[in-house]
Amino acid sequence: MRALRLQRWKNEPELVEVPDPEPGPGQVVIRVGGAGACHSDLHLMHDFEPGQLPWDPPFTLGHENAGWIHAVGPGVHHLEVGTPVAVYGAWGCGRCPRCLAGVETYCENPTEAPVPGGGGGLGVDGGMAELMLVPDARLLVPLPDGLDPRDAAALTDAGLTPYHAIRRSWPKLPPDATAVVIGIGGLGHLAVQILKVTTAARVVAVDTRDEALELAEECGADLAVRSGHNAASQIRRATRGRGADVVIDCVGVDATLALAASVVRTLGDLTIVGIGGGTLRLGFFTIPYEVSVQTTYWGSRGELAEVLELGARGLLRATTTTFSLDEALEAYRALRQGAITGRAVVVP
Numbered sequence: 001m002r003a004l005r006l007q008r009w010k011n012e013p014e015l016v017e018v019p020d021p022e023p024g025p026g027q028v029v030i031r032v033g034g035a036g037a038c039h040s041d042l043h044l045m046h047d048f049e050p051g052q053l054p055w056d057p058p059f060t061l062g063h064e065n066a067g068w069i070h071a072v073g074p075g076v077h078h079l080e081v082g083t084p085v086a087v088y089g090a091w092g093c094g095r096c097p098r099c100l101a102g103v104e105t106y107c108e109n110p111t112e113a114p115v116p117g118g119g120g121g122l123g124v125d126g127g128m129a130e131l132m133l134v135p136d137a138r139l140l141v142p143l144p145d146g147l148d149p150r151d152a153a154a155l156t157d158a159g160l161t162p163y164h165a166i167r168r169s170w171p172k173l174p175p176d177a178t179a180v181v182i183g184i185g186g187l188g189h190l191a192v193q194i195l196k197v198t199t200a201a202r203v204v205a206v207d208t209r210d211e212a213l214e215l216a217e218e219c220g221a222d223l224a225v226r227s228g229h230n231a232a233s234q235i236r237r238a239t240r241g242r243g244a245d246v247v248i249d250c251v252g253v254d255a256t257l258a259l260a261a262s263v264v265r266t267l268g269d270l271t272i273v274g275i276g277g278g279t280l281r282l283g284f285f286t287i288p289y290e291v292s293v294q295t296t297y298w299g300s301r302g303e304l305a306e307v308l309e310l311g312a313r314g315l316l317r318a319t320t321t322t323f324s325l326d327e328a329l330e331a332y333r334a335l336r337q338g339a340i341t342g343r344a345v346v347v348p
Contacts, residue, residue, distance in 0.1 A: 003060040003129035004328045004346075009048050012329065013061055013128075021125070021133035023073030028134045030085060033149030035127035036064030036157060037323075037331045037344040038186065040275060044122075045332070054116035055123030062128035062346070063089045063121030064157040066149035069140075076137045084143040086152050086308055087127065087134055088301050089160075091119035094136060102301035104139075127153075128328055130348045141304050144312035152308060154186070154318035154343040157298065159307045161273060162191035162248060164299030166198065169246045169269045175200040178239045180263060182227070183250035183274055184212040186343040189219050189319055191248050191273075196220035197315045204235055204244065206259070211341050215319060227255075232262045243288070244268060252276035261287045271296055320345045 001020050006013045023029050041061055050056055065087040069079050079085070091114045092099040092107025099107050110116035114135050115123035125133060134140055143152055166179075173179060179199070181191045184207040195203045196219070204223045205216030213224040225234050235244060243265035249256050252274030261280060264270045266288040272280070272295045280293065287293070299307075310316035319342030323331040331344040 001130040002325055003125070004062070004325065005060050006044060006057045008057050009050060010046060012045065013332075015325065015328065018060070018129070021131055023071050023133065025074045026076060026136055027073040028069060028076060028079060028137050028140060029071040030065070030067040030087065030132050030134060030140075031070040032065060032127045032129060032132050032348045033067040033084070034065070034151070034153030035062035035346045035348070036154045036186070037328070037335055037346060038064055038157060039335065041121075042332065042336055043275065053123070054110070055118055059121070059123055060125035060129050061121050062126035063119060064153055065089070065120060065127030065132060066143065066152040066156060067127070067132070068149060070131055072137070079137055079140065084147070084149050085140040086143060086149070086156050086304065087120060087132070088139045088141060088304055089119050089121070089156055090298050091115070091124070091135065091139060094138060104301070105298040128325070128346055130325070141301060141308060144309055147308060147312040150322070150345065150347055151317070152311060153345050154320055155307050155311050155316065156304060158186040158318060158343050159190045159194075159311070159316060160299040160304050161296070162187050162250065163194050163307050164303050165248055165271045165273050165296045166191065166194050166246070167303065168296070169271065170199065172245045172269055173199040173201040177201040177245040178204060179246040179248065180204045180206060180235060180244040180260070181216075181248050181250065182206045182256045182260060184216045185250065186318075186340070187273060188250040189215050189342055190316065191250060192216050192219040192221050193316050197310060201245070202238075204238060206231055209338070215341055227259070231259055235263045239265070247271070248273055250274045252278050254278040264288060264291050266290060268292075269294070318343045322347050324348075
């Protein structure tokens with residue numbers, strides 16, 4: 001079969017022929033219906049040196065995957081060939097308290113995982129291929145009726161990641177609250193939708209691009225603000241000077257973190273989702289009192305099921321541009337150039 005593989009650090013991936021995977025005991029092979037192209041893949045291609053991560057190339061890219069059961073190994077009895085499924089992306093040890101709670105992103109025994117701190121497309125072969133081997137059936141979530149794998153793929157990361165970040169802040173998002181989403185890209189446009197369908201808060205979207213702000217309004221944002229030196233004052237005016245109860249930064253560079261700190265309200269949440277490499281200056285007088293600052297990484301298996309249910313009911317939908325496997329490199333080039341509105345999805 002064909003697969004888009006990262007052969008070495010600081011290089012473009014290559015579309016090559018590889019053997020079809022065969023499932024062993026407890027394992028499953030899926031026929032890939034869709035694989036999302038994520039900005040973090042660009043970091044994998046261009047920003048890492050040998051030894052910086054617990055694993056190295058070569059491996060097939062694609063950590064945002066959904067498809068249909070193609071073959072099952074011995075001991076897998078609850079999944080039938082042809083069943084549509086989403087792949088839970090973080091692969092932990094499966095036995096520690098975090099994994100047993102479904103939060104394999106925070107596995108406490110990473111050395112016992114298939115790859116420490118990784119998963120399919122992150123150190124192990126992912127979904128930018130015709131077939132994908134999933135090492136344990138527990139990592140698959142059957143799709144609700146009415147949700148196609150090609151639509152579900154982006155929800156496994158671009159939907160799950162902001163859903164987890166927002167869900168943990170639900171108590172701070174009553175009807176008189178304001179939530180700010182910075183960066184209306186693959187994750188941000190879904191964050192706006194999640195806020196609108198799961199809370200009654202006012203939603204403010206921030207971006208530098210006209211098309212992103214238009215998309216935010218289409219997704220339900222109450223106010224779209226162009227990022228720049230006037231952005232903080234606009235948000236302050238919209239919140240009657242109080243600031244935002246919750247800020248979700250889907251970019252994570254110095255400028256967006258500074259904006260987040262300047263608009264978050266006392267007792268609010270500032271959650272850093274984007275991995276732009278920025279630094280937040282934190283001291284006693286640098287942010288309002290009792291603001292909680294946190295980073296989050298993906299979400300739980302249970303939360304993925306909730307996200308997929310929202311998708312099946314038509315309440316959450318990724319705006320996507322699809323590419324064939326032959327066009328996968330072009331998808332990443334367009335992503336790097338900022339030419340993708342929403343999410344790029346490769347459909348083998």
